[in-house]
Amino acid sequence: MSALVECVGLTKCYLNGVPAVANLNLKIEKGHIVGLLGPNGSGKTTLIKMINGLLRPTEGVVLVNGFEPGVETKKCVSYLPERTYLEAQRTVGDMLDFFADFYEDFQKDRALDMLTALNINPKARMKTLSKGTKEKVQLILVMSRDADLFILDEPIAGVDPAARDYIIRTIISNYNPEASVIICTHLISDIENILDDVVFIKQGQIVLQMQVDDIREKHGKTVDAYFREVFAC
Amino acid sequence: MxxxxxxxxxxxxxxxxxxxxxxxxxxxxxxxxxxxxxxxxxxxxxxxxxxxxxxxxxxxxxxxxxxxxxxxxxxxDESMIREIKETIAIAEIENFFKKMREIGFSQEQTLELAKNVYKEEK
Structure with missing residues (x-):
């Protein structure tokens, strides 16, 4: 079986010449929820941007469903960036229409249900929303697609704990056995129960890819505690 | 639960x-x-x-x-459920006795104390 995401010898150097991602090899299978974890500046966002086709690798390849990032992969990858790009003057409802227009797999009913559950008025203008609410809207848009791969860069950092629980339940109940989710976050303890695997990234390289329960079994620690040990400053 | x-x-x-x-x-x-x-x-x-x-x-x-x-x-198979129930109960009790021993209570003292606490709770 071919992997959903495959990176081979992936390298990205920025202008300063220091590689942000260095000769990285990674495989992610279908149907897995994967936590991409690493300290600040370890290359998480650079890696994610290459998988999304927002950055071109300096060397190596990344394949999603067998394709290099481009039109084909954008159809099947739903990406939550770390910063919102939604237009401030428009309403939440406009954004839904925008997404429905853009992506064939967008499920507007699902998005409306989630807005209701989180008490967000579709008529509200984006600029009138709080930072956390904006993040919720962005996440709802991203999770309302029937994508093969969801890439969530810090999906819960700005939202309150109650909404976090809701978002985590949303990720689980929207889960389809054929789709995978990559979650990039520092809030490990909040998400570790929903992960299949974790990938530790350090100085642009994968230092560990392991099942959550295997880490707990082998090291007798939660992933959060193990992370603190591996990346101790 | x-x-x-x-x-x-x-x-x-x-x-x-x-x-x-x-x-x-x-x-x-x-x-x-x-x-x-x-x-x-x-x-x-x-x-x-x-x-x-x-x-x-x-x-x-x-x-x-x-x-x-x-x-x-x-x-x-209700007898199977009962059996597992008993196994778990025994493990809990053994664990309890072990902790009491660590505190410094003998089995008899523990039982005596348990009876008193039970009475008070009633």
Missing amino acids: AWELNNDRPIYAQIVEILQLRIISGFYPAGEKLPSVRELAAEAGVNPNTMQKAFMELERSGLIVTMRTSGRVVTE
Whole structure:
């Protein structure tokens, strides 16, 4: 079986010449929820941007469903960036229409249900929303697609704990056995129960890819505690 | 019997214990159909694959049976449920005696104290 995401010898150097991602090899299978974890500046966002086709690798390849990032992969990858790009003057409802227009797999009913559950008025203008609410809207848009791969860069950092629980339940109940989710976050303890695997990234390289329960079994620690040990400053 | 999954043991093992407790306590009665993997995973806030793994473990022990038509049900073998219930109770009591020994109580003293506490609670 071919992997959903495959990176081979992936390298990205920025202008300063220091590689942000260095000769990285990674495989992610279908149907897995994967936590991409690493300290600040370890290359998480650079890696994610290459998988999304927002950055071109300096060397190596990344394949999603067998394709290099481009039109084909954008159809099947739903990406939550770390910063919102939604237009401030428009309403939440406009954004839904925008997404429905853009992506064939967008499920507007699902998005409306989630807005209701989180008490967000579709008529509200984006600029009138709080930072956390904006993040919720962005996440709802991203999770309302029937994508093969969801890439969530810090999906819960700005939202309150109650909404976090809701978002985590949303990720689980929207889960389809054929789709995978990559979650990039520092809030490990909040998400570790929903992960299949974790990938530790350090100085642009994968230092560990392991099942959550295997880490707990082998090291007798939660992933959060193990992370603190591996990346101790 | 809420889903308190906060210690550092494997998550599926903690789920197995909670499901086991739900079965022996009658929360899920003998012969009754269980919620789906996805429902329970969402309720517990865990990965569906982890919930699946816990179900498989309980199937192996015979506590859960997969029916071709009606999904997963709790076993109808009530003597088996009783047996597991007893095993768990004994383990709890042994654990309790061990802790009391660490505090410095003999078995007799522990039993005596337990009786007194029980009376007061009544």
